[in-house]
Amino acid sequence: MTVPRNPVGDAKEVLDMYWADSGGDLRLPVDPVKIARQMGAAVYLSDLAPGVSGQLEADDWGQTILLSPDNGPNRQRFTCAHEIGHLVDRGKRGGPAVFIDYRDGRAAQGTDSAEIYANQFAAELLMPADHVRRLAREGWTTQQMATRFGVSQAAMGIRRDNLRCA
Numbered sequence: 001m002t003v004p005r006n007p008v009g010d011a012k013e014v015l016d017m018y019w020a021d022s023g024g025d026l027r028l029p030v031d032p033v034k035i036a037r038q039m040g041a042a043v044y045l046s047d048l049a050p051g052v053s054g055q056l057e058a059d060d061w062g063q064t065i066l067l068s069p070d071n072g073p074n075r076q077r078f079t080c081a082h083e084i085g086h087l088v089d090r091g092k093r094g095g096p097a098v099f100i101d102y103r104d105g106r107a108a109q110g111t112d113s114a115e116i117y118a119n120q121f122a123a124e125l126l127m128p129a130d131h132v133r134r135l136a137r138e139g140w141t142t143q144q145m146a147t148r149f150g151v152s153q154a155a156m157g158i159r160r161d162n163l164r165c166a
C-alpha cells in the first residue's frame, strides 16, 4: 500500500522538531545544513560530477548530503533542503540509496513524484507558507523577502505566486 506523500506537513514537522525555538517561533533564515546535521546526516561540500548540484547517499550506517561548491550559497541551501526532503521521504517510504540531483532539475535516480515531493518540501522548509503570507501582508517586497529567507529572488517570486500572495 502506498502512503500518500505530504511534503508541506513533513517540512513543518521537521521545522518544529529541529528549528523552532521553545515558543514555536522560527529563526529566519532557516539553515538547512544545521537541520540536516541535527537529523544525523553528514553534510559536505564536494566536487561532484559535472552539472550535479547535490546528492544524498544513504546506507546502513547513515546519510550523507553532498553539495557542489560550484553553486552559490542560496542554491546550496535549496539543494540541501531538497536532499533533506529525499531523506525524510526515504525514511517514511523507502527509496533508492543514492539520489543525484542536477542543476537543470534532472535527477538521475529519483522518480518524478519523489522529485516533486523534494522540491515542495524544500520550498516549505526554507520559505514557510505562514511566514511568507505574513510578510506579504506587511508589504515586504520580493527582494526583501528573498534576503530574509535566504533564497534567490526568482525562487521567492515563484513561491509568492504559488501561495497566491504575489
Ligand SMILES: [Zn+2]
Residues within 6 Å of the ligand: 082, 086, 099, 100, 101, 107, 110, 114, 115, 118
Ligand atoms: Zn532530487
